[in-house]
Amino acid sequence: MVTGEDAEHIGTDLADKRWDATRAWAEKQLVEGEHIAAVAQLRGGWTSEIGGMDVRGPSGRRSLVLRSFVRPFFVRHAEGLLTREAAVLRLLHDTDLPAARLVAVDATAEYCDHPSLLMSRLPGTLRLGGEDADWRAELLARQLLRIHRLPVTAEARPRDYQAWTSPERVRPPEDTEQRGLWQRAVDVLRREPPQYRGCFLHRDFHPGNVLFTGDGDGLRISGVVDWVETSWGPADLDVAHCSTALALLHGVSTGMRFADRYVAAGGALADDPVDHLYWRLLDALAFAPDAQKVAVPWREVGRADLTPALLTQRLEGYVRALFDRYAC
Template sequence: MVTHENVGVLAADCGDPGWAGTRAWVEQQVGGGCRVEAAERLRGGWTSQMRRLRIGGPGEPRWLVLRSFVRPFFARHAEGLLTREADTLRLLGGTDVPAAAFHAVDATAAHCAHPSLLMSLLPGTVRVDEAEAALRTPLLARQLLGIHRLQVPAGARPRAYEAWAAPDRVRLPESTGRPDLWERAVDVIRREPPAYRPCFLHRDFHPGNVLFTGRGSDLRITGVVDWVETSWGPADLDVAHCSTALALLHGVGEGMRLADAYTAAGGALSDDPADHLYWRVLDALGFAPDAGKVGTPWRELGRDDLTPDLLASRLEDYLQELFRTFG
């Protein structure tokens, strides 16, 4: 399905340096004498530049999305990231998960100005506002469960998950008024990872990577994007990551609701509270010492209230609540 509704448009950028080669590659991949008639930046990205492309040719115009890694760090790692995402989109093409259809990839920038992936445009918008946040949480939980329930042949499984924090790598916030809380959190992940039943993980599932349409009773998820971190690992870790994001976006209460909504939908998480605490804290520590940086794309989408100080405070409040509930 093609729609003109998506994350906000910033500006047409067909004239960007290096765009001519990128456009030529896109047109070659599309074929049939089709042309790129317009290219517009999409808001809300953090790791990559997203363009919505209008493709003209025989018949009605259609829309595609071009994802490009422009930042030097991500460009250096683009071959692995984009190859993984391309493989995942191919895999998801035959499932009920609402992911984009894969078209082409130039993971090493052999033809494009930057490493890029071409895919279909999904309907919907990213919703990070406070309105109807409580309605979105159970939808997020059910969608995440659907991802975890995918049956993936052994030969098609993605890499094993990677932890984004470790006791010897965590940098604690310098300005915190609760240093004991952070030390306690680091102590939680000094143990060996708990045993788990592995499943297919998105690994970066959060509201910024989910598209919605409708309001109220018509609210629906219409797309899940950003599959570069797809992994094989514990469902607890995906739930933990989305929970941390919800706590930062909407407060501790919403962050704590996701796991309950996930199990209410039929999902299974660690029975041992200490094991569940491990995965939740492991993810939260991945945001240290600067939780405020994750607010950059959210502020671009209108959440000006999410200041670095507020996000730092919410992350500490969330850790405190995890210990109160599970520790």
């Protein structure tokens, strides 16, 4: 999801008759005297349609964001996803984490045309280019550590993490010349998951879900979005997911350095390198062989260089680098 200058004003979506019920529901969530003055489609989302709302009223202007699941697969799972995100946003309301504030949720489309969640709009934009990539990675590591350190009561603890792949589901790239490497990686996943110290996970933390403001020394994280997969599990798994994304976006070395940045910031990962390798591969192999799929929204916001061939090359190089560093 993106905001600010990355928003594209449209005359369809929430202005379309297919969205009449959703817009009427959203209007009912506003303060008396407010109205939706304009709607913008926000680019950068993959699992859902994201709409930005310019709200005006007696107290001035404010901005809201509407997330709606419209694809059949996500509609089927929307109740769990949106209910979980709503609960997480309530939990984060009084913390210092830069998350949106929940306004309302209709997880079963009782009132809306599609399952939807309405929330405040965070400042900032996505920054996915090469400029300041190292500094952004440093800020990402520090922010992820703050998420992991969030104190959560047993009652508020989210569900345990779910793996996004398995040995049976991994398919190596069709044109790979390193099938032995891929088989070795799959074999790592055949072991039982390592024991771990659990913590609060974003579970989908990567540069495409983080907003920034400022430039240079003034660059700051202004928002973390997309809390639908929030879970309880090993810090290694969140680190793994962001590392894979950085490897795809900026190259293998950037992805490999992220765990070091996290540890340098004060984070703790698995003591045994082989255990850490398991979590890293559990994430990386979830991208095989469709690494280009995750890059669709990245290309929409300017990373046209992320071709399927380049992404496949980077993913394979990243898997090889993981073995070089962590395998015994």
